Amino acid sequence: MKQPILQVQQLNKSFGSKQVLHDISFTAQKGHIIGLVGANGAGKTTLMKAILGLTSAQGIITIDGHPSSFDHHEILKKVGALIEYPSIYPFMTGRDHLKLFAKGANQSQKIQSVIHDMHLTKYIDRAAKKYSLGMKQKLGIAMAILNNPELVILDEPMNGLDPQANKELRLLIKAKSQAGTTFLISSHILSELQKVADELLILDHGRIIQETTMKALLAASNHYLVLSTSDDVLARKVLTNAGYQLTDNTELKVHVGAKANLEPILKVFEQHDITVLDIQHRDENLEDSVLKLLNKDQLEVEGQK
Amino acid sequence: MNTLLWQESFKLLKKKSTYWVSIMLAGIVLGFALLSRLYPKVFPAKMFFTSSFGATTWVVFVMIAACATSLSMEFQYGTIKEIIYQQYSRSTILISKWLIMLVYSLYLYLMTGIAALLGKLLFVNSKFSLTDIGVYTHHQTVLQQWFTNMGSNFVTLWFVLSLVFLFATLFKTSTTAVTVGIVTFFAFNVVSTLMFQLIAKFNWLKWNPFNFMNYANQVQDSTRDALTKLSDTQLLVGSLSYTALFLGIGFLFFRRRNV
Numbered sequence: 001m002k003q004p005i006l007q008v009q010q011l012n013k014s015f016g017s018k019q020v021l022h023d024i025s026f027t028a029q030k031g032h033i034i035g036l037v038g039a040n041g042a043g044k045t046t047l048m049k050a051i052l053g054l055t056s057a058q059g060i061i062t063i064d065g066h067p068s069s070f071d072h073h074e075i076l077k078k079v080g081a082l083i084e085y086p087s088i089y090p091f092m093t094g095r096d097h098l099k100l101f102a103k104g105a106n107q108s109q110k111i112q113s114v115i116h117d118m119h120l121t122k123y124i125d126r127a128a129k130k131y132s133l134g135m136k137q138k139l140g141i142a143m144a145i146l147n148n149p150e151l152v153i154l155d156e157p158m159n160g161l162d163p164q165a166n167k168e169l170r171l172l173i174k175a176k177s178q179a180g181t182t183f184l185i186s187s188h189i190l191s192e193l194q195k196v197a198d199e200l201l202i203l204d205h206g207r208i209i210q211e212t213t214m215k216a217l218l219a220a221s222n223h224y225l226v227l228s229t230s231d232d233v234l235a236r237k238v239l240t241n242a243g244y245q246l247t248d249n250t251e252l253k254v255h256v257g258a259k260a261n262l263e264p265i266l267k268v269f270e271q272h273d274i275t276v277l278d279i280q281h282r283d284e285n286l287e288d289s290v291l292k293l294l295n296k297d298q299l300e301v302e303g304q305k
Numbered sequence: 306m307n308t309l310l311w312q313e314s315f316k317l318l319k320k321k322s323t324y325w326v327s328i329m330l331a332g333i334v335l336g337f338a339l340l341s342r343l344y345p346k347v348f349p350a351k352m353f354f355t356s357s358f359g360a361t362t363w364v365v366f367v368m369i370a371a372c373a374t375s376l377s378m379e380f381q382y383g384t385i386k387e388i389i390y391q392q393y394s395r396s397t398i399l400i401s402k403w404l405i406m407l408v409y410s411l412y413l414y415l416m417t418g419i420a421a422l423l424g425k426l427l428f429v430n431s432k433f434s435l436t437d438i439g440v441y442t443h444h445q446t447v448l449q450q451w452f453t454n455m456g457s458n459f460v461t462l463w464f465v466l467s468l469v470f471l472f473a474t475l476f477k478t479s480t481t482a483v484t485v486g487i488v489t490f491f492a493f494n495v496v497s498t499l500m501f502q503l504i505a506k507f508n509w510l511k512w513n514p515f516n517f518m519n520y521a522n523q524v525q526d527s528t529r530d531a532l533t534k535l536s537d538t539q540l541l542v543g544s545l546s547y548t549a550l551f552l553g554i555g556f557l558f559f560r561r562r563n564v
Contacts, residue, residue: 052390054564071560077392087384092319100315101387103308143387 003065005030005151005182006051011059013046020046021057022207028184030150033177035197035214036186037290043206044186045084048153052081064150077103080149082157086140090129094120094139097128103147110146117172118142133160141169145176154185158192170196194286202290204297214286221284225265227252228278235274242268253282309393309401317405326367330413331420334358338424341432350429351437355451358424360417361458367413368462369486372406372469377479385564399559403470403552410462414455457521464517464544465490467551474555474562493518501532511535517544
């Protein structure tokens, strides 16, 4: 197995008597996009900050096989990040920011390339204090990916981005991950995260409550058929009698397995002379699955009290 | 370290205030040189020249603000995160800031010194010669006294700046650090009378840090040792030691600082 780009083992962090990270362990393989999901205060930003040596924590953090800590983190030269909000000097232009943080060989080329990739050309030579929230966010992301890092940590990167910029960012992340860059991304915009992440870490109360792939999580989620018939009242009755689970009172929403078989449903309808007018598949999305998991965890936490 | 030094100087040079400060300081120096020509009784040229026409005091203001903001702006703008998650340690980050501020303070002394020489040549060249015997010191020429003043003031400047850096590492805004610097430097003259009375009563109080602020004054006026109860060398070594101590405490705080 290839060496992971990031390995976190038994990471614990407390603020005074309040423990905010509990034995966090996970691994990020090269070229993967990992979504970090959780409610406000779940510990996502603290975890990212600990990986980046911004905040002290107990545990082992290894980046590309090298240990990284609060005091010694030379290996962070392989990492780019955007944490909380873009770090901008108001008295400098966007291009100055890129010049300031560009490192290694071909700096001008790296700067030009990131300006092009992030579509910053129009305002890159303007003073950053005049930037809108979205412009600042794009500059922050540009700074994170500027030096072609092997690991990119992005905390809420979609904040303030318009739909077009969101799409461009998604495509850029996908392209970079295919070229071998690993991304650890936290986001509350789960619909966007669903489109980009291949793996998920779901964090609640400082603990990882689920580590899974996006595919597995969505496959395990609920699937429904929403039907429209010539007689919905009768249809509801016959489906219930036939053992189907209907989850909604306003529409004819039938809970089915991952691979829904329509034939038995249609047979029941035929027997009762019901005509099907429309069928729609409706699957739980990432948001539904995550909320369900978080609610379950919340109930367990409350049960333990 | 070289990258950090380059980054620090890049930021300093990108600030418009860096250029305005230089222009204003040069203007003040030349302005006071002109006043020395116009009102020689109020502004005696020979004496005024030895403090670069008052520039050494103005440089204190500028450097207090520059040192306080060089650190606190990183917290204010959130850029401290960007700096720390580069590969460099917190220690290297802070040392690079000290070094750039040291170079900046040397530049300001040099620039105001050149402006003072220019002011002398343009406005008060006939009033005195650099080889004349100094005003207070009877064994030094004006030129020697000028250099002595600049050197001793520079030591006191960095004593104050070490306190500014200490408070800038403790607080996220520059206000506290600037206030501490200004109060230490300017309120010192107000409280020094009381301090000398206390030193006369309790000899051990001569080792309190504020007494070392007298270094520049005592170098210019040797009779002060009766008040400070310390020799010039003791004041110099003490000033440098306190400067190192305050910088060291700030260093320890910064090394452990969570962001």
